[in-house]
Amino acid sequence: MGNRNSKCRYAVRGRLWIDGPEGTFLGHGRMVLLERIHHHGSISAAARSMSMSYRHAWDLVDSMNRQAPHPLVSKAVGGKGGGGATLTAAGLEALDVFHRLQQAFVEFLEERTGALPWLEDGR
Amino acid sequence: MGNRNSKCRYAVRGRLWIDGPEGTFLGHGRMVLLERIHHHGSISAAARSMSMSYRHAWDLVDSMNRQAPHPLVSKAVGGKGGGGATLTAAGLEALDVFHRLQQAFVEFLEERTGALPWLEDGR
DNA sequence: CGGCGTTGTATATCATGGGGAATAACGGAT
DNA sequence: ATCCGTTATTCCCCATGATATACAACGCCG
Numbered sequence: 001m002g003n004r005n006s007k008c009r010y011a012v013r014g015r016l017w018i019d020g021p022e023g024t025f026l027g028h029g030r031m032v033l034l035e036r037i038h039h040h041g042s043i044s045a046a047a048r049s050m051s052m053s054y055r056h057a058w059d060l061v062d063s064m065n066r067q068a069p070h071p072l073v074s075k076a077v078g079g080k081g082g083g084g085a086t087l088t089a090a091g092l093e094a095l096d097v098f099h100r101l102q103q104a105f106v107e108f109l110e111e112r113t114g115a116l117p118w119l120e121d122g123r
Numbered sequence: 124m125g126n127r128n129s130k131c132r133y134a135v136r137g138r139l140w141i142d143g144p145e146g147t148f149l150g151h152g153r154m155v156l157l158e159r160i161h162h163h164g165s166i167s168a169a170a171r172s173m174s175m176s177y178r179h180a181w182d183l184v185d186s187m188n189r190q191a192p193h194p195l196v197s198k199a200v201g202g203k204g205g206g207g208a209t210l211t212a213a214g215l216e217a218l219d220v221f222h223r224l225q226q227a228f229v230e231f232l233e234e235r236t237g238a239l240p241w242l243e244d245g246r
Numbered sequence: 247c248g249g250c251g252t253t254g255t256a257t258a259t260c261a262t263g264g265g266g267a268a269t270a271a272c273g274g275a276t
Numbered sequence: 277a278t279c280c281g282t283t284a285t286t287c288c289c290c291a292t293g294a295t296a297t298a299c300a301a302c303g304c305c306g
Contacts, residue, residue: 097239
């Protein structure tokens, strides 16, 4: 709806992320990881649930924590259940900020594929 | 200007492209390649000028020509200078379409990094 | 008619990043 | 004190994608 031609041969796609002092700070994959950490309560369980190696997941968390003014993930080693990880208030806020950004991006993408001049069709 | 805080710790970045029947159809790298073909008059010279392997360049051109309703690049084998390649009218049009799209994207990016809530700064 | 620099295509080599395995330290629970 | 599953870290392996190499076909031009 909103588009008189539903036969979309082409579509505008894209990826976006937030750069920080060391390069990528927040991106789609990192957001999924944060959500899973929030849900499972540990980095390793989150990594397993998305078929990501623990090493990779740990690197991503470390990168985010290093670049943020305040850590996004709080980690505990040892103790009940061997430890775990939880999102800080800053982590939850980052999740929200990025979600809104991504939604705006999706709208931009849809708007632009709708405005696509059906390349060279009428030639 | 337009942003009261010029100390930008974070910036929204991204990439965008146009998907076609077989996946990526037009993207930044492909646009650079098209420009160089237009300037040099051959795929191999264009590839050399941007340190890209001829095979890769050829694959990209082939992908674009296969997905477009009409080829973007016209190729000649043998003949004067051994042959060459030139952009068709459709190729020039694709260049223009993507440039406008990319410019709108840059504006979106700048607008959004300006609207960034300076994550967790005041905590 | 032979030379030249393309396009076109197959094969081989290689580099980079990610994954897996292994291990230490940790601390609450039992 | 021991057990357990986690965080934290190192090292090795390998799969994949890109690059390099090689070679055939082509057609204008001198």
